[in-house]
Amino acid sequence: MAIQQTFAIIKPDAVASGHTGQILGIIEKAGFRVRGMKMARLSRQQAEAFYEIHRERPFFTGLVAFMTEGPVVVLVLEREDAIKHWREVMGATNPAQAADGTIRKKFAKNIERNAVHGSDAPETAAVEIPFFFNMAELL
Ligand code: IDP
Ligand code: MG
Numbered sequence: 001m002a003i004q005q006t007f008a009i010i011k012p013d014a015v016a017s018g019h020t021g022q023i024l025g026i027i028e029k030a031g032f033r034v035r036g037m038k039m040a041r042l043s044r045q046q047a048e049a050f051y052e053i054h055r056e057r058p059f060f061t062g063l064v065a066f067m068t069e070g071p072v073v074v075l076v077l078e079r080e081d082a083i084k085h086w087r088e089v090m091g092a093t094n095p096a097q098a099a100d101g102t103i104r105k106k107f108a109k110n111i112e113r114n115a116v117h118g119s120d121a122p123e124t125a126a127v128e129i130p131f132f133f134n135m136a137e138l139l
Contacts, residue, residue: 001081005035007128008077008086009117012070015039019107020073023116026103027077030089036076036133042068050131059112066112074132083125086118 010023027034042050047067054060077086091102095114098105108114119125129138 003078003080004082004122004125005076005078005129006082006086006125007117007119007132008075010073010075011113011115011117012066012068012072013109013113014107014115015072016070017107019115023103023107026089027075030079030085032077032079032082032086034075035078036074036129036138038074038132038137039071040074040132041071044068050128062112076129076133076138083119083122087120090116090118 008027010020014020014023024034044064047064048055051060051063051067054063057063079085089103091098091104091108093104093114094111095104095108096111098108103116104114107116119128
């Protein structure tokens with residue numbers, strides 16, 4: 001597997017709870033290089049566009065409210081097989097099903113307030129990275 005980039009978010013629950021530093025430590029220990037990183041406060045329009053694929057799901061309105069409630073940290077992470085590896089480090093969407101040692105097992109409160117986001121496929125990462133970062137911000 002070649003070097004690959006993925007897109008990650010430290011979500012509002014984790015930033016507000018003071019878990020940003022611990023999550024960045026986990027990211028570095030897991031062998032990712034941080035290529036882009038900044039804080040952002042998503043507008044409703046941005047959150048709706050980012051999660052457009054989930055628009056018809058019953059949790060969409062709640063998800064948009066959650067993702068706009070406070071600042072997030074958006075990241076571009078790079079390593080071998082980054083997309084799959086970051087999904088493994090994050091753990092399952094529902095923390096009740098997340099494996100021991102994963103970020104969601106440690107920090108997620110429930111299936112909605114689940115601490116982190118990660119791209120689920122190369123095509124998704126290719127859309128999500130430029131949604132938040134321009135070329136000059138990727139170092
Ligand atoms: P993922 O973040 O693990 O890729 P997705 O199915 O893409 O999970 O869902 C996007 C986000 O929507 C989740 O991370 C979570 O915050 C929220 N979400 C997913 N399923 C539910 C649900 O059943 N109830 C409430 N929120 C949900
Ligand atoms: Mg997803």
